[in-house]
Amino acid sequence: MIRSRTDLSGPLAGLVVCDLTRALAGPYCTMMLADLGARVIKVETPDGGDDTRGWGPPFLDGESAYFMSINRNKESLTLNLKERAGQEVLWRLLGGSDVLVENFRPGTIGRLGFGYEAVHARLPRLVYCSISGFGQTGPYRERPAYDLIVQGMGGLMAITGEPDGNPMRVGVAVADICAGMFAAYGVLAALRARDRDGLGQWVDAAMLDGQVAWMTYMAANYFATDENPPRVGSAHTNLVPYQPFPTKDGFVTVAVGSEGLWQRLCRVLEAPLADDPRFATNAARVAHRRELLEALFPMFRRRTTAEWVARLGDAGVPAGPISRISDVMTDPQVLHREMVVEVRHPRAGRMRVNGVPLKFSGTPGAVRTPPPVLGEHTAAVLRELGYSDAEAAALRGAGAV
DSSP: OOOOOTTOOSTTTTOEEEEEOOTTHHHHHHHHHHHTTOEEEEEEOTTTOSGGGGOOSOEETTEEHHHHTSOTTEEEEEOOTTSHHHHHHHHHHHHTOSEEEEOSOTTHHHHTTOOHHHHHHHOTTOEEEEEESSOSSSTTTTSOOOHHHHHHHTTTGGGSSOTTSOOOOOSSOHHHHHHHHHHHHHHHHHHHHHHHHSOOOEEEEEHHHHHHHHTHHHHHHHHHHSSOOOOOTTSOSSOSSEEEEEOSSSEEEEEOOSHHHHHHHHHHHTOGGGGOGGGSSHHHHHHTHHHHHHHHHHHHTTSOHHHHHHHHHHHTOOEEEOOOHHHHTTOHHHHHTTOEEEEEETTTEEEEEEOOSOOOSSSOOOOOSOOOOTTTTHHHHHHHTTOOHHHHHHHHHTTOO
């Protein structure tokens, strides 16, 4: 039977996760669990594996950079779940697992014999997590979903973009990542409940639900007024000033979230705006947004971004540059927080990946191993599950692994 590995550390050490996910939302969820010490065994099809292994360029020695960004700290086991022998291997794996995570379209995994009811009846302590576009219930449950579709349907694109421009997709697949994060949160909550009552349960995480939950104050604005929030570019519907401003050589972002900060900003700008009744309170500034911005834009163009960041920082006004990815990944604060780490991949060699964003004083997570090559751990996992070398060879010959 599969077991947790004694060489793993972190707050989730001791947990075994069977990962039946691919693309982004599911692998992001299981990567979060793996980063914190869970043993994650990623089950992939023998004929190509996770779809994202082919998403590129860029590729590093044939390995997809996209795939490697979300699959570190995992083991790769290839299984053909359409073969009875492959299904038997999965049942053995589940018998030693604490968690199953899958992101097939609703109903698909049930047709393979591994729906929640079947698994729960056989393994009642297992926490079963399903991630999908629209959830396991409701009129949209069987619709296919990609991040673009859900950003549109969840309201995010309608509030993103310039006022006179088209709706815009956020540059990172946030609907996918949001669903993966909520799923990881749900898995841990279900494990806590299992500690209490001894039973696993079904965690149903939907991309659309996550986007609706993320609407927070935008939804509150609508509930309060029955009006759709407008697109305001990089500004804020409820705060002014709270946006980028063009400088002599680029842009500076400025966030004024209190009246005290407004007074400080006015002192740094050396402008009499603080005494103007149109701008005396945030509510007044929102009402007179256009007039205030017309006054502020020429002021910020007088100095460089670096000068403004320094001056505003000295005054305690939140401000910063708009960094490119190359700037972010060499930023001293980012490096100090170990948010860029190096690992050695068996094919790609030395490579950089993002670090673990949660810091623990006693049981820290870590990037321990690089993303796996397809099927890299199949032989070892089969051996652990009790298959002899001859039986493993027979499984390969039958196309089950």
